[in-house]
Amino acid sequence: MAAAGALVAELPPADVLIDRSARTRFRLGFDRAMSWLTPLLFLVAIVPILDMVYYISRKVVPTLTWNIITSTNPYQTDALGVPLQTTFYLIGLSTALAVAFGLLGGIATAELLPERWANVARTSANLLVGTPSIIIGYLGYLAFVLYFGWGLVFLSGAVTLSFFMTPYVFRTADLAFSSIPRHIREAALGNGAAPSQYILRVGLPIAFPQILTGVFLAMAIGIGETAPLVITMEPGVLVPSNVFSPAIVLTEVIWENFTSGEPLLVLKAFQAAFLLLVIVLALNVIVRVISARYQKRLEGLYQ
Amino acid sequence: MSGEGPVGNGPILSVDHLTVTAKGKTLLDDISLDFASNSLTAVVGPSGCGKTTLVRSLNRMTELTPGLRVKGAVNYLGQNIYDRSVNPVLVRRRIGMVFQRPTVFPNSIYENAAFGLRLVHEEEGKIDIAVRHALTRAGLWDEVKDDLERPALSLSGGQQQRLCIARALAVRPRVLLLDEPTSALDPGSTQRLEETMEHLKEEMVLVLVTHNVGQAARVSDRVAFLHTGHLVEMGETEEILERPKDPLTQQFITGRFP
Ligand SMILES: Nc1ncnc2c1ncn2[C@@H]1O[C@H](COP(=O)(O)OP(=O)(O)OP(=O)(O)O)[C@@H](O)[C@H]1O
Ligand SMILES: [Mg+2]
Numbered sequence: 001m002a003a004a005g006a007l008v009a010e011l012p013p014a015d016v017l018i019d020r021s022a023r024t025r026f027r028l029g030f031d032r033a034m035s036w037l038t039p040l041l042f043l044v045a046i047v048p049i050l051d052m053v054y055y056i057s058r059k060v061v062p063t064l065t066w067n068i069i070t071s072t073n074p075y076q077t078d079a080l081g082v083p084l085q086t087t088f089y090l091i092g093l094s095t096a097l098a099v100a101f102g103l104l105g106g107i108a109t110a111e112l113l114p115e116r117w118a119n120v121a122r123t124s125a126n127l128l129v130g131t132p133s134i135i136i137g138y139l140g141y142l143a144f145v146l147y148f149g150w151g152l153v154f155l156s157g158a159v160t161l162s163f164f165m166t167p168y169v170f171r172t173a174d175l176a177f178s179s180i181p182r183h184i185r186e187a188a189l190g191n192g193a194a195p196s197q198y199i200l201r202v203g204l205p206i207a208f209p210q211i212l213t214g215v216f217l218a219m220a221i222g223i224g225e226t227a228p229l230v231i232t233m234e235p236g237v238l239v240p241s242n243v244f245s246p247a248i249v250l251t252e253v254i255w256e257n258f259t260s261g262e263p264l265l266v267l268k269a270f271q272a273a274f275l276l277l278v279i280v281l282a283l284n285v286i287v288r289v290i291s292a293r294y295q296k297r298l299e300g301l302y303q
Numbered sequence: 304m305s306g307e308g309p310v311g312n313g314p315i316l317s318v319d320h321l322t323v324t325a326k327g328k329t330l331l332d333d334i335s336l337d338f339a340s341n342s343l344t345a346v347v348g349p350s351g352c353g354k355t356t357l358v359r360s361l362n363r364m365t366e367l368t369p370g371l372r373v374k375g376a377v378n379y380l381g382q383n384i385y386d387r388s389v390n391p392v393l394v395r396r397r398i399g400m401v402f403q404r405p406t407v408f409p410n411s412i413y414e415n416a417a418f419g420l421r422l423v424h425e426e427e428g429k430i431d432i433a434v435r436h437a438l439t440r441a442g443l444w445d446e447v448k449d450d451l452e453r454p455a456l457s458l459s460g461g462q463q464q465r466l467c468i469a470r471a472l473a474v475r476p477r478v479l480l481l482d483e484p485t486s487a488l489d490p491g492s493t494q495r496l497e498e499t500m501e502h503l504k505e506e507m508v509l510v511l512v513t514h515n516v517g518q519a520a521r522v523s524d525r526v527a528f529l530h531t532g533h534l535v536e537m538g539e540t541e542e543i544l545e546r547p548k549d550p551l552t553q554q555f556i557t558g559r560f561p
Contacts, residue, residue, distance in 0.1 A: 115369070187406035190364055191419050191470060192396030201421070202408055298409050300456035 053277060060274040063267060069275070074237045078268055080253065084275060085239045087223065087249040090158050095219050097162035098169050102218075103211070105166075106173025107199055122174065125167040136164050137228030145232055152234035155243035160232045161225060165218035172214025176207035181302060206298060209291035216287035220280045226251040250276050313381055315340050315508050316361065316398070316478050321375035323356055323365065323532075330356045332532045333375070338478070343500060343509040345523035345540070347516060349555060352529045354512040358480045361510065362398035363391040379478070396423070398478040399471035404487055405463030407455040407470075412438075412447050415455045415466055419474035433473050441469035442499045461492025468499065478508040485518065497522050516556050520544055528552045 071079035109121045128136075140160025150156045180203060188198040204211075229249055235256070236246035253272040257265040314337040323331040331353045338344050346354045356365070363384060365371045376383040384394045396419065407415050414421075416434040425433070434451075438444040443465040447453070455466055464484060471479055481500070485493040500522050503509055513519055519526055519540065526543040528536045528551075536543060536552045547553045 183402060183404055183406045184408065186364065186367060187400075187402060187467070188408070188418075189367060190362070190395055190400040190402070191422075192392060192399075192474065193418075193422055194392045197422055201418075206409060297454065298456075301409050 056270055056274050056277065059267070060270050064271065064274070068271065072239055078264065080250070080268070080271060080275060082237070082239050083248050083250045083253045083272065086154075086236070086247045087251075087279075089240065090154065090161065090229075090247065090249055091219055091222055093155075093158040093243075094162040094165055094222050095215065097159065098165035098218055098222075099215055101162070102166045102169025102214075103173050106170040106175075106211075107177055107203075109170070109174045110177035111195065111199055111203070121170075125170045125174075128163070128167040129171075133164055133225055134227040134231075136160065137231040139163075140228055141231045150244065152232065152246065153244045154233065154236075154240040154247040157229045157233035157247060157249075158243070160228045161222050164225060164228060165222045168218035168221065169211070169214050172217075173207065173211050176210035176214075177203055179210075180206050184301070206301070209294040209298075212291050212294075213287055216283050220283050223276060223279060223283075224251065226255050230255060313378075314338060315380060316510075317378045318357075318361070319376040319378060319383075321357075321360060321373070321377060323353075323360055323374075324372050325368075325370050330371075330532055331360070334534045336527060336534060336537055338508050338510060339525060340508055341505055342524040343504040343511055343522055344525045344527060345519035346510060346512045346527045346529060347514065347519050347555070348529035348535075350514065353532045354514075354529055355482055357529065358400070358482050358510055358512055361478070361480055362395045362400060364395070364400065366391060396474055397476055398480065399474065399476035401464070401467050401471055401479065401481045401484050403483045405460055405467055407458070407463045407466055409454070409456055411452045412455050412458070412466060413451040416469045416473050418470050423474070433475075434469075437469040437473035438466075440472055440499070440503065441465045442495050443469055459492075461488045461495070464488060464492065464496065465499065468496075472503070476507065478510070479503065480510045480512075482512045483514065484511070486514070493518075516544065516558075528555065530555075 067076075068079055068081075069084060070081050072081035072085065073079060074082070105121060105125075109118045113121065137160060140156065140163065144150050144156040144159055145152055177199075184202065184206070185198060188202045189195070193201065230252060233248070233252075234246040235248040235252060237248075238245070240247045250272045254269045254276075256269075257272075258269040260266060260269075316338040318334055318336050318338075321331055321334045322329065334357065346357060348354055356371075359365050359368075360373055361377055365373055373385060376385060378384070379394065379398065382389065384391075384398075399419075408418065413434060416437055417430050420430045420433055435444065435448075438447065443462060446462060447458075447466075455463065458466060464487070468479075468481075468484070485496050488496065497518065500509060500511065504522075504524070511519075511523065523540045525538065526540050527534060528543065528547075528549075530551050536547060536549045543552065544556055547556060
């Protein structure tokens with residue numbers, strides 16, 4: 001008991017809990033600096049974007065009429081109905097292809113392939129994302145326009161663009177499935193689910209919000225692409241009547257007219273840019289609303 | 304072989320010279336044992352001795368861990384489940400499993416309980432009956448019967464674990480494997496689960512992994528004691544817990560284990 005008394009007497013003051021080492025002080029200072037720097041950097045990023053949106057909107061909104069947006073009359077030179085509709089069709093087809101291949105590939109990579117092949121697939125997807133779009137466009141030109149002989153048509157553009165979008169879907173599908181808690185997967189398989197049943201009945205509903213986000217991201221990126229389409233499609237005057245028609249999309253309208261110096265054509269480019277902004281914004285809002293709704297069901301799954 | 308009656312007087316489930324290795328390391332070493340019908344066998348032993356590996360090898364869950372290699376046989380109704388012609392999915396539909404942590408899926412209570420039946424495309428009417436039966440046997444029915452559409456994730460941990468048992472029971476397995484099912488539960492839920500196990504063992508083979516000697520004493524008929532991948536001793540619960548033959552077993556049950 002005497003020993004215990006001595007121990008109590010020798011106890012250091014309570015400030016042993018306070019760490020004054022140089023390293024800790026540096027870390028705390030760094031944290032504080034960062035907490036100021038982050039909003040600052042956010043401003044640096046957001047201000048030019050807002051400025052651009054404001055600049056385009058101010059220029060375009062007063063000039064917009066319903067007719068400009070909807071008219072597909074080839075003789076109305078200031079109308080955007082043709083590229084607007086064509087953009088939707090083109091993105092629709094590219095997205096369908098990207099989802100088909102990206103989803104299958106991503107799920108196979110996460111669930112079915114042995115680790116080695118899975119890593120090969122992941123590396124390829126990363127390479128594809130890192131490849132400049134002009135090169136993908138050129139490869140698409142060689143493959144679809146020349147080798148398959150489709151010509152400079154809607155289908156060549158759509159398929160080329162889908163190559164550009166697929167890796168985004170692939171990566172989110174792979175990631176979404178790989179991050180499903182292991183015990184959920186084991187519970188499904190341990191209760192007699194075949195791998196395909198696990199994927200469809202348990203995996204997909206859990207991975208859905210994340211995959212959806214990836215699909216919309218791919219769409220937003222695809223909508224903004226110009227280079228691969230300029231190389232693989234001949235600009236059309238009409239909304240394509242079939243997949244072997246020439247076709248023109250909104251980004252190409254900007255590309256063709258922006259530097260023309262002709263005030264009416266420059267305005268047309270600005271109007272096209274404005275429509276693109278609205279579409280991308282709408283995509284973002286939609287994906288947020290839908291995935292928030294699905295995410296709610298998953299509360300408590302990742303405790 | 305058709306039908307699912309026990310073969311002659313043989314056991315429903317038995318393990319024959321089972322060895323499990325992972326990258327040269329032996330996790331289970333030449334284990335042979337029978338699991339008696341209509342009884343609960345507790346698998347006990349210190350942490351890391353291979354209990355989980357053993358129960359996972361009883362329905363080929365070992366295959367889900369890359370790198371594990373299984374030698375020897377696990378016989379279900381006389382059929383070695385590791386035979387090349389055996390489909391592991393069908394094995395797991397007859398030999399169900401409940402895990403250490405609750406593992407409910409993010410949908411309704413009803414859909415969780417109906418999971419295994421949906422996999423085999425059972426008729427709606429039969430699913431209703433089977434879900435109710437399974438929830439009742441798992442001791443959860445009274446608590447959830449008024450709102451089966453509730454998200455399963457909104458249940459308490461103990462309720463979730465009983466739902467997992469109901470999910471496994473709904474397909475009427477002949478064998479149920481439970482890997483430390485109460486280790487994440489409070490004493491009340493643990494007691495309820497132990498009562499559930501006592502009822503269940505009258506109609507099926509139960510294999511319960513537990514590190515808790517008290518629990519083995521309360522619910523099991525037989526005890527298998529594992530140590531570093533070896534089956535040290537197996538027998539009637541009373542025998543093993545009160546008159547263990549091996550000094551290792553003695554040390555373990557008296558709590559004097561490192
Ligand atoms: N995939 C693996 N690769 C290599 N070693 C493994 C693997 N899985 C398990 N082991 C080892 O096998 C031994 C037995 O593991 P197991 O999980 O079966 O033990 P346990 O008895 O269930 O332990 P606990 O009581 O802690 O759950 C441990 O030493 C563990 O480290
Ligand atoms: Mg274990």
